[in-house]
Amino acid sequence: MRKNTIIYVLLVLFLLGVAFVVLSLSTGRTTFFGKASGAGVFNATNSYVFASPLEVRTGGDKIRVTVFALDDQGRGVSKKNVMVSCKEPANCQSLGVSITEVQSQTDTLGRALYDISSSVAGKFELQVVVEGSVIPQTVTVSFQ
Numbered sequence: 001m002r003k004n005t006i007i008y009v010l011l012v013l014f015l016l017g018v019a020f021v022v023l024s025l026s027t028g029r030t031t032f033f034g035k036a037s038g039a040g041v042f043n044a045t046n047s048y049v050f051a052s053p054l055e056v057r058t059g060g061d062k063i064r065v066t067v068f069a070l071d072d073q074g075r076g077v078s079k080k081n082v083m084v085s086c087k088e089p090a091n092c093q094s095l096g097v098s099i100t101e102v103q104s105q106t107d108t109l110g111r112a113l114y115d116i117s118s119s120v121a122g123k124f125e126l127q128v129v130v131e132g133s134v135i136p137q138t139v140t141v142s143f144q
Helices: 002-027 089-094
Strands: 048-052 063-068 082-086 097-103 111-118 122-130 133-143
Touching: 048 122, 048 133, 063 082, 063 122, 063 133, 082 089, 082 097, 082 111, 111 122, 111 133
Parallel strands: none
Antiparallel strands: 048 063, 063 111, 082 122, 097 111, 122 133
16 A cells, blocks of 8 residues: 555656746747847848859859858847848859849848849859948859
8 A cells, every 4th residue: 555655646746847837838938049139239140142043054043141140149130231242242243143122121030131143154253231331251152
């Protein structure tokens, strides 16, 4: 009989612990993604840029460039003006590279979007400037 009592007490304690954890998680605020606060301080070295795909055909195919402007804690910083350009502008202009703004101001995730196309084959290194600060990471795109 004593053995059954110990088992029941342990079972009740276990169930109380589970109930406490479930209650704590359901009433607390859990954040899975850091949305932009709008007041965050942009950090160029913590931000990043990527392109997809990295290589397309000339004459109309586009490469999407996505920029994430982040603060010190990796949260997006909204309402920042973003500019994507070739690292060597003379190369891009003379070779028919077109950089089109899709969303040049960062959204609630700190994201800005651009499309790149070219009428001439070549590789081009892109750089990003957010509110006057250069993101150190660059991306190279290729047109065949």
